[in-house]
Amino acid sequence: MTADLVLLNTNVLTMNPANPHAEAIAIKNDRIIKVGKTTEINPLIDKNTTILDLQGKTVLPGFIDTHIHIADFGRTLTWLDLKNADSIKTIQQIIRQRAQTTPKSKGILGSGWNENSLAEKRAPIRQDLDTASPNNPVVIYHQLGRTCTANTKALQLANITANTTPPKDGTIDKNPQTQEPTGILHGNATDLIWNKIPPPTEQETLQATKHAIQKIIEAGITTAHWIICTTTELTIAQKLANENQPLKIYIIITANLLETLPNPDAPENQNPPKIDAVLIFADGYLASQTAALNEPYTNNPTTKGELLYTQEELNRLVAKIRKNNLQVIIHATGDKAIDAALKALATNPHKDPNKNRHRIEQAAVLNKQLIQRIKKQNLTISTQPKVIESEFTIWQATEHLGNTRTRMLFPTKTLLNKKINAISGSDCPMEPLNPLIGIQAATTRKFSPNERITIQDAIETYTINAAQATSEEHIKDSIE
Numbered sequence: 001m002t003a004d005l006v007l008l009n010t011n012v013l014t015m016n017p018a019n020p021h022a023e024a025i026a027i028k029n030d031r032i033i034k035v036g037k038t039t040e041i042n043p044l045i046d047k048n049t050t051i052l053d054l055q056g057k058t059v060l061p062g063f064i065d066t067h068i069h070i071a072d073f074g075r076t077l078t079w080l081d082l083k084n085a086d087s088i089k090t091i092q093q094i095i096r097q098r099a100q101t102t103p104k105s106k107g108i109l110g111s112g113w114n115e116n117s118l119a120e121k122r123a124p125i126r127q128d129l130d131t132a133s134p135n136n137p138v139v140i141y142h143q144l145g146r147t148c149t150a151n152t153k154a155l156q157l158a159n160i161t162a163n164t165t166p167p168k169d170g171t172i173d174k175n176p177q178t179q180e181p182t183g184i185l186h187g188n189a190t191d192l193i194w195n196k197i198p199p200p201t202e203q204e205t206l207q208a209t210k211h212a213i214q215k216i217i218e219a220g221i222t223t224a225h226w227i228i229c230t231t232t233e234l235t236i237a238q239k240l241a242n243e244n245q246p247l248k249i250y251i252i253i254t255a256n257l258l259e260t261l262p263n264p265d266a267p268e269n270q271n272p273p274k275i276d277a278v279l280i281f282a283d284g285y286l287a288s289q290t291a292a293l294n295e296p297y298t299n300n301p302t303t304k305g306e307l308l309y310t311q312e313e314l315n316r317l318v319a320k321i322r323k324n325n326l327q328v329i330i331h332a333t334g335d336k337a338i339d340a341a342l343k344a345l346a347t348n349p350h351k352d353p354n355k356n357r358h359r360i361e362q363a364a365v366l367n368k369q370l371i372q373r374i375k376k377q378n379l380t381i382s383t384q385p386k387v388i389e390s391e392f393t394i395w396q397a398t399e400h401l402g403n404t405r406t407r408m409l410f411p412t413k414t415l416l417n418k419k420i421n422a423i424s425g426s427d428c429p430m431e432p433l434n435p436l437i438g439i440q441a442a443t444t445r446k447f448s449p450n451e452r453i454t455i456q457d458a459i460e461t462y463t464i465n466a467a468q469a470t471s472e473e474h475i476k477d478s479i480e
Contacts, residue, residue: 001033001044003044006024007024009054010023013058022036061222061478063435064466064476068433075429082112086117093132114142125183127183137157148190169290171185173185187288202232210240221247228257258321280331293365318347327359330345358380371418379421381420381422413450413452421468424438443455
């Protein structure tokens with residue numbers, strides 16, 4: 001047998017403990033047929049073999065992003081990029097240029113501005129955006145995400161006036177003299193605008209998603225766990241899954257979509273949608289203080305967050321997902337929610353242990369007892385390293401939770417030491433796509449530095465561990 005493709009003169013990190021390093025790889029018919037020293041690979045080369053001399057570069061398995069919003073990422077790729085804007089005048093020029101080619105009914109969205117980088121050393125306000133585009137709804141997001149500025153047209157579309165009461169955990173900035181909104185919204189108040197901006201058409205979403213997939217592949221990601229929240233996204237995901245494109249898609253729908261799906265047992269349903277997993281939200285987030293805790297938030301003793309389901313409701317939902325032979329994923333951030341998730345996942349376990357590879361998403365507030373239960377139930381813990389960094393640097397986790405709970409916040413090293421399968425993703429577009437940035441964040445974390453992990457461990461969370469989470473370790477994400 002001879003190879004179609006050979007990689008020579010390379011440093012192969014195989015993620016295979018039996019053979020962790022190699023010099024060369026031989027491939028035939030898109031499958032690896034030999035990994036080893038150059039002398040072992042040379043006999044597989046003939047005149048038809050393509051040879052790549054990588055001159056000592058490192059070769060890794062394709063990365064798996066276990067938490068990404070592909071359609072949303074595609075949508076943001078159509079936005080104005082404001083991260084290099086050095087003044088409000090520059091922002092106005094960028095908006096004005098886009099407005100020249102945008103129908104008046106269409107919104108103009110952008111992101112990346114930071115008042116500290118602007119010559120004026122202030123945030124842009126609605127009048128600034130009105131000057132650039134008075135006829136299009138315009139919304140531009142801060143570099144850190146949950147702050148935006150909207151122009152007058154966008155405020156009118158969302159019916160935000162001087163009398164509008166901001167939602168919980170949200171702020172509407174107002175002019176101190178006139179009490180009119182300045183256009184700057186913070187926290188949950190940004191949703192008032194987001195929910196009113198006309199969404200793109202299905203065709204526009206499809207094209208944007210294809211663009212996103214190209215960017216994902218360029219980042220070295222070969223499998224993506226796509227979090228899908230709408231039927232439009234699911235339709236697009238089905239189309240893309242049937243196309244011969246190089247990104248492998250693992251489809252995760254949110255629980256609200258379960259009721260919209262056809263009965264897989266119905267005789268007329270000859271081609272049911274391909275779905276791999278279902279994501280249940282057991283609670284909210286630390287930043288908005290909606291994550292369910294056993295003890296109150298340190299900086300807000302009046303709240304502990306809240307569970308979004310009773311224990312009985314959560315148990316029933318898990319049973320329904322299992323009945324459909326799908327993987328169960330439960331978003332549970334606070335310790336109270338994690339406890340509820342563990343109880344629900346402990347009910348009626350599948351006889352086949354491979355069918356029990358369920359996981360908890362964004363498990364943040366952990367303790368020794370919860371970790372012991374996670375280990376006993378053989379669950380996977382999925383986190384996003386850049387989200388962990390943001391919890392500390394942007395959302396001030398120590399202030400929210402106090403020192404004691406913060407010490408066990410996202411304890412990745414502890415989980416790995418306990419032989420618990422920990423996997424990583426980006427949460428793109430909320431955080432950067434590049435897995436190397438996630439690996440950097442996991443290995444250099446400044447808060448709770450005792451939970452830093454090695455580069456090898458971090459790579460494994462994006463490769464072989466992620467493959468194990470979906471029972472695919474026998475076909476992907478180790479080079480062997």
